[in-house]
Amino acid sequence: xxxxxxxxxxxxxxxxxxxxxxxxxxxxxxxxxxxxxxxxxxxxxxxxxxxxxxxxxxxxxxxxxxxxxxxxxxxxxxxxxxxxxxxxxxxxxxxxxxxxxxxxxxxxxxxxxxxxxxxxxxxxxxxxxxxxxxxxxxxxxxxxxxxxxxxxxxxxxxxxxxxxxxxxxxxxxxxxxxxxxxxxxxxxxxxxxxxxxxxxxxxxxxxxxxxxxxxxxxxxxxxxxxxxxxxxxxxxxxxxxxxxxxxxxxxxxxxxxxxxxxxxxxxxxxxxxxxxxxxxxxxxxxxxxxxxxxxxxxxxxxxxxxxxxxx
Amino acid sequence: xxxxxxxxxxxxxxxxxxxxxxxxxxxxxxxxxxxxxxxxxxxxxxxxxxxxxxxxxxxxxxxxxxxxxxxxxxxxxxxxx
Numbered sequence: 001x002x003x004x005x006x007x008x009x010x011x012x013x014x015x016x017x018x019x020x021x022x023x024x025x026x027x028x029x030x031x032x033x034x035x036x037x038x039x040x041x042x043x044x045x046x047x048x049x050x051x052x053x054x055x056x057x058x059x060x061x062x063x064x065x066x067x068x069x070x071x072x073x074x075x076x077x078x079x080x081x082x083x084x085x086x087x088x089x090x091x092x093x094x095x096x097x098x099x100x101x102x103x104x105x106x107x108x109x110x111x112x113x114x115x116x117x118x119x120x121x122x123x124x125x126x127x128x129x130x131x132x133x134x135x136x137x138x139x140x141x142x143x144x145x146x147x148x149x150x151x152x153x154x155x156x157x158x159x160x161x162x163x164x165x166x167x168x169x170x171x172x173x174x175x176x177x178x179x180x181x182x183x184x185x186x187x188x189x190x191x192x193x194x195x196x197x198x199x200x201x202x203x204x205x206x207x208x209x210x211x212x213x214x215x216x217x218x219x220x221x222x223x224x225x226x227x228x229x230x231x232x233x234x235x236x237x238x239x240x241x242x243x244x245x246x247x248x249x250x251x252x253x254x255x256x257x258x259x260x261x262x263x264x265x266x267x268x269x270x271x272x273x274x275x276x277x278x279x280x281x282x283x284x285x286x287x288x289x290x291x292x293x294x295x296x297x298x299x300x301x302x303x304x305x306x307x308x309x310x311x
Numbered sequence: 312x313x314x315x316x317x318x319x320x321x322x323x324x325x326x327x328x329x330x331x332x333x334x335x336x337x338x339x340x341x342x343x344x345x346x347x348x349x350x351x352x353x354x355x356x357x358x359x360x361x362x363x364x365x366x367x368x369x370x371x372x373x374x375x376x377x378x379x380x381x382x383x384x385x386x387x388x389x390x391x392x
Contacts, residue, residue: 001346009347010356016340017363023333024370030326031377034319038384041315049387053380057323060376063369064330070366071337074359078344081355137350227352 002143003092003132010078017075024068031061084131091132092143094150100125100158104296108164110199111190121296121303122161126154127225134223138256141219148215155218162303163294164189164197165221169308171213175266181208182268183275204272207281207311209265216255216262221307223254224291234293234302244294244305251287251309259287263309281311316388320381327377330370337367 035057042050090096100122109118130151133140144152159165166172167189168181180186185204189196195203211217224230230247237245251259265281287309294305341363348356 006347009343013340013344013347013359016343017359020333020337020340020366024366027326027330027333027373031373034322034326034380037322038319038380041312041319042387047387047390049383049390053319053323053383053387056376056380056383060326060330060373060380063373063376067366067369067373070362070369074362074366077355077359077362081351081353081359084353084355135351135353139350 014075014078017071021068021071024064028061028064085135097125108197111192111194111196115190119161124158130222131226134226152215152218156214159304163305165307169210170217173210178208178266179278182266182278207267209309212262220289221304224249246292248288248290251289254289283311320384323377323381327374330374334367334370
């Protein structure tokens, strides 16, 4: 089931709820009119049985009216949902999107000759097109893979401009690069001990990790942003006027129980001062996907500064 | 009066049946939505499903009310005629 099928099912449900609401309103009027007929026919009879019948009919009219209101509200909630996750009805696609525009200063670009040039953050033009992938749960990754019409490249470009997620943790980062990072402190972004982002010495990490593909990375970031935890963290940071927020989600929640197929890494053996090689990273059940969002100030948009699997 | 009462009983029965049939139909859009909402991290679709379930339940209660109304009129007929 892809988003196209999901959207069609929700549209059909809305139509069904509206139809049921209409029929319920009609039935409520019918019950009212039967109650009125009972009142007219037995007017002045003095017998309590017709009065009982009238009360039950009135109760039925109210209940059916409530039922109609419930169906209308259900339809409205479905429409609200679609407005939130698929506002222009083109979810998942890059079709018709405008070009991103640069924001903020040039950053990064340090390292030996040939290192990737400095980056400049850009506006995120495709965010609203990708909620629907994580909205399908882990199955959404398959939908993203099957229907990718350029959205992975667009979102990868947005991440490259706003941080180093793909350069250090993307699908192009090899086992060898991860091993060199864990053992020798080499930044996968430029292959040297100079931190591509800061120009300082690149810090050594015990676990150097990455996603298996850029599609995995794009899906993971979208899942974190779209999650309850992600939305709450961003809202809280905005309320507090903060310009950085770290959000962590369980990898099993993002990719499903087979999340290890989507991540890999090298773990250093020995201390950073005396490395003894590296071994494949063991990703435990508690593995998290971490995204660090940053913005330049309260008026500038959030960007994904980094995104990685944390063993 | 007797004919009119019998007519009312028939109408109440008809409406009750229609409500029960509708409550059964109500599961169709809810089933569609249930399938579509798997994996969602938002509140709207589960809330819509809960409302639809309550609406179908209310229809069932309304049908029972109409049955009670018809019974009362039947009892009236037995009592008077």
